[in-house]
Amino acid sequence: xxxPLASPLRLPCGVVLANRLCKAAMTEGxxxxxxxxxxxxxxxxxxxxxGGAGLLITGNVMIDRKVIERPGNVAIDASHPPSVDGDARAxxxxxxxxxxxxxxxxxxxxxxxxxxxxxxxTRQPVGPSAVxxxxxxxxxxxxxxxxxxIVALVxxxxxxAVVARDTGFGGVQxxxxxxxxxxxxxxxxxxxxxxxxxxSLENRARFLLETVRAVRRAVGGDFPVSVKLxxxxxxxxxxxxxxxxxxxxxxxxxxxxxxxISGGTYEQPQLLxxxxxxxxxxxxxxxxxxxxxxxxxxxxxxxxxxxMPMMVTxxxxxxxxxxxxxxxxxxxxxxxxxxxxxxxxxxxxxLAGEIEAMPAYxxxxxxxxxxxxxxxxxxxxxxxxxxxxxQGWYYQQLDRLADGRPPAIDRGxxxxxxxxxxxxxxxxxxxxx
Ligand SMILES: Cc1cc2nc3c(=O)[nH]c(=O)nc-3n(C[C@H](O)[C@H](O)[C@H](O)COP(=O)(O)O)c2cc1C
Numbered sequence: 115x116x117x118p119l120a121s122p123l124r125l126p127c128g129v130v131l132a133n134r135l136c137k138a139a140m141t142e143g144x145x146x147x148x149x150x151x152x153x154x155x156x157x158x159x160x161x162x163x164x165g166g167a168g169l170l171i172t173g174n175v176m177i178d179r180k181v182i183e184r185p186g187n188v189a190i191d192a193s194h195p196p197s198v199d200g201d202a203r204a205x206x207x208x209x210x211x212x213x214x215x216x217x218x219x220x221x222x223x224x225x226x227x228x229x230x231x232x233x234x235x236t237r238q239p240v241g242p243s244a245v246x247x248x249x250x251x252x253x254x255x256x257x258x259x260x261x262x263x264i265v266a267l268v269x270x271x272x273x274x275a276v277v278a279r280d281t282g283f284g285g286v287q288x289x290x291x292x293x294x295x296x297x298x299x300x301x302x303x304x305x306x307x308x309x310x311x312x313x314s315l316e317n318r319a320r321f322l323l324e325t326v327r328a329v330r331r332a333v334g335g336d337f338p339v340s341v342k343l344x345x346x347x348x349x350x351x352x353x354x355x356x357x358x359x360x361x362x363x364x365x366x367x368x369x370x371x372x373x374x375i376s377g378g379t380y381e382q383p384q385l386l387x388x389x390x391x392x393x394x395x396x397x398x399x400x401x402x403x404x405x406x407x408x409x410x411x412x413x414x415x416x417x418x419x420x421x422m423p424m425m426v427t428x429x430x431x432x433x434x435x436x437x438x439x440x441x442x443x444x445x446x447x448x449x450x451x452x453x454x455x456x457x458x459x460x461x462x463x464x465l466a467g468e469i470e471a472m473p474a475y476x477x478x479x480x481x482x483x484x485x486x487x488x489x490x491x492x493x494x495x496x497x498x499x500x501x502x503x504x505q506g507w508y509y510q511q512l513d514r515l516a517d518g519r520p521p522a523i524d525r526g527x528x529x530x531x532x533x534x535x536x537x538x539x540x541x542x543x544x545x546x547x
Pocket of ligand 1: 138139140141142172173174223289292342376385386427428429430449450451452453505508509
């Protein structure tokens with residue numbers, strides 16, 4: 115019997131992916147002080163390319179160098195010539211080449227941080243409206259974008275996509291999830307606009323739709339264009355599952371090659387399988403616990419309306435879980451992120467039958483499983499330490515892979531939390547913008 119995980123997938127644009135495993139986007143934090151790619155990206159992505167996944171997607175590459183997700187991002191900002199000049203392009207080309215050395219495509223994730231840009235990275239975040247992200251004072255109130263700025267940003271996404279194509283990346287993904295700029299426009303909780311870019315679902319989705327259309331027009335019909343979208347934001351009054359289905363119907367007309375389903379925002383980090391601020395969190399449905407991939411129940415409904423291939427990301431770890439999702443027709447690709455931080459070879463090993471499950475450390479990366487110091491504690495500080503500590507732990511592993519060193523599994527959560535801040539603040543101090 116043929117192995118469903120090893121079967122190729124033909125995308126609408128004609129490109130064929132060799133197998134069903136994708137290394138989903140993970141922000142690397144390896145950009146230099148000018149937000150450029152370098153040898154660390156090359157080393158990390160060469161290891162991942164040789165690791166057997168049919169598709170690799172980069173972490174956030176920012177299209178606006180003034181509003182970034184973290185220091186250490188790479189930016190392709192067409193309004194700033196040095197970020198698209200010969201040296202910057204040569205570094206991108208080396209990154210693209212290293213990341214596709216085994217014949218797999220490497221897609222670039224194009225992103226704008228919007229209101230989720232920390233104070234130490236950005237003085238003035240922007241968003242659809244001036245709705246502040248309230249997380250221990252780390253985020254300044256965003257300024258509402260003017261319409262001419264929105265139109266300029268649509269163009270910048272398209273310009274960055276062309277740079278990605280011309281430097282050898284095999285496709286692009288428009289980041290429309292996780293509360294970043296495009297996602298914040300989709301959400302009625304953060305988009306309070308009364309012009310053509312807010313209000314009705316069609317208006318809230320306009321920025322994403324215009325961006326996807328502009329990107330497609332710019333790169334041509336035979337180049338893969340993907341969209342990452344939230345199944346929902348998991349906050350009252352936010353982007354919900356009905357909105358998601360409506361956006362997918364709109365995207366059906368846009369020649370999208372792969373729709374990736376995720377969920378949550380910085381306020382509700384469901385993308386990592388955790389709930390954030392319990393105060394306004396939705397209850398977790400019982401069936402969500404039954405399946406390792408936590409957005410699968412949403413995927414079932416999305417599948418009914420989506421006409422493009424789909425990828426579900428979040429929680430997939432076992433061969434049995436992945437095969438069941440493919441067999442049920444809930445997804446065409448299996449998106450996986452964290453296991454690649456500690457075992458860059460995990461896709462190849464799973465496909466070869468050497469392992470039945472990918473490494474999973476997330477359950478042990480908590481201060482305490484229960485009580486006041488747990489990730490579900492009513493204490494916001496405890497939640498933040500748990501979420502950022504775990505995130506920092508994965509960042510540390512990415513740093514080590516990029517330096518050609520083995521992962522350090524034994525590092526503790528508090529150590530990782532401290533290093534997270536130390537590294538990000540140091541990098542922020544050295545930014546040359
Ligand atoms: C260290 C780290 C960095 C991440 N960076 C990004 C990113 O840049 N863009 C993105 O869309 N998602 C990002 N994510 C989310 C992952 O793509 C993925 O949705 C999430 O980790 C759930 O998948 P998993 O359970 O297989 O890890 C990141 C996750 C981690 C752990």
